[in-house]
Amino acid sequence: MNRRSFLTTTAATATLAATGGFTFARAQTQAVKVAFVGTLSGPGAALGTHLRDGWLAGVKRLDNQLGGRAVETLVIDDELKPDVAVSKVRAALERDKVDFVVGVVFSNMLQAIVRPVTESNTFLITANAGPSTLAGKGCSPFLFSSAYQNDQPHATMGQAAQDLGYKRVFILVPNYQAGKDAVAGFRSRYKGEVVDEIYVPLSQLDFSTEVTKIAAAKPDAIFTFMPGALGVNLVRQYRQAGLANIPFLSTFTVDESTLPAQGEAALDFYTAATWAPNFDNPQSRRFVQEFEAAYGYVPSNFAAHAYDAAHMLDAAIRRTKGDVADKAALRTALEAGDFPSVRGALRLGANHFPIQDFWLCKVAKRADGKFQTETLRKVLSADADGYATSCKMG
Structure with a gap:
């Protein structure tokens, strides 16, 4: 299959009979085919790498099976280009006949592929992106999330800023x-003054102008969301400008995907998350240990949510006794949300997004010299996103 070949994790699957059709029992001998979609090149590649490795770690933990059936993963690099993502995903659906689509780092990529996938009655499990447009009126019976709705981590930081008593915040x-x-x-939870609200291009890497504006505004804290390379550069330039005395509140800016490049510059900076590598439960401890042994770096939320996506699908396919053709039964099985998560207990809301706890975390340096985020306190408990009430599914 050239550059789009499957990552086959089991022995070769049975071929179809020469006469064509086959019974369901024989269909179960075929591998479950999953198209993994992530940004694996360009500035966002580190995020996609975490997402991909988390998925593969989850599949490996499940003995290279989903619901007792062999699994093949087709890895797709969306290149952070909507047209490329749509073209590659359509090929996976129409030519490769994948059973599921999993992954997606950036919201604009999810928005690009959601219709081709769901309109083909194929289940799409987003392991990161969760735009509001798809959590409310745009929800779909075929769209599920193993992560969160986009607003939630940011709302967590808004609540944390409110709790910490910051009166003036720069965004x-x-x-x-x-x-x-x-x-x-x-803004949904922060009630103080926003002294400035600046939007920059997704490709921006030089923040000297913005850093100067922050210094001049002298806020009580800043709030920023800068994924991937944007976050790496912002953190370095913020620290170099001597602004570390202004509390750095962030989401997806300082995490395990960026910390290897940020290092000491990110120390003691804050983030909000559903999970951190220091979570103390058996599923999480095993995940971190096995992931670091396999890939040599500390897993992030991106990896954790993709790992959970594998377990979500595994539990659902087990409920249907390996049947991935009965879409109604599979939907019901996915909605049960009874998979073992690294986050502990959670459930799915009416819009298929998790209802879960959110934490305030801080960057710390481990005894082995590596950096990771660590939980400080729980900010939101069993939080449901505000868009679920607008979701009407048949």
């Missing part, structure tokens, strides 16, 4: 759907 985010959701989420 800095990228100018795309997830950036807008970040601001909406933060």
Whole structure:
């Protein structure tokens, strides 16, 4: 299959009979085919790498099976280009006949592929992106999330800023759907003064102008959402400008995907998350240990949510006794949400997004010299996103 070949994790699957059709029992001998979609090149590649490795770690933990059936993963690099993503995903659906689509780092990529996938009656499990447009009126019976709705981590940081008593906050985010959701989420719980609200291109890497504006505004804290390379550069330039005395509140800016490049510059900076590597439950401890042994780096939320996506699908396919053709039964099985998560107990809301706890975390340096985020306190308990009430599914 050239560059789009499957990552086959089991022995070769049975071939179809020469006469064509086959019974369901024989269909179960075929591998479950999953198209994994992530940004694996360009500035966002680190995020896609975490997402991909988390998925593969989850599949490996499940003995390279989903619901007792062999699994093949077709890895697709969306290149952070909507047209490329749509073209590759259509080929996976029409030519490769994948049973599921999983992954997606950026919201604009999810918005691009959601219709081709769901209109083909194929289940799409987003392991990161969760734009408001798809959590409310745009929800779908075929769209599920193993992560969160975009607003929620940002709302968590808004509540944390409120709890910490910061009266004046400076906001800095990228100018795309997830950036807008970040601001909406933060403002939904933060009631203080926003001294400035700046949107920058998703490709921006030089923040000297914005850093100067922050210094001049002298806020009590800043709130920023800057994924991937944007976050790496912002954190370095913020620290170099001597602004570390202004509390750095962030989401998806300092995490395990960016910390290897940020290092000491990110120390003691804050983030909000559903999970951190220091979570103390058996599923999480095993995940971190196995992931670091396999990939040599500390897993992030991106990896954790993709790992959970594998377990979500595994539990659902087990409920249907391996049947992935009965879409109604599979939907009911997915909605049960009874998979073992690294986050502990959670459930799915009416819009298929998790209802879960959110934490305030801080960057720390481990005894082995590596950096990771660690939980400080729970901010929101069993939080449901505000768009679920607008979701009407048949």
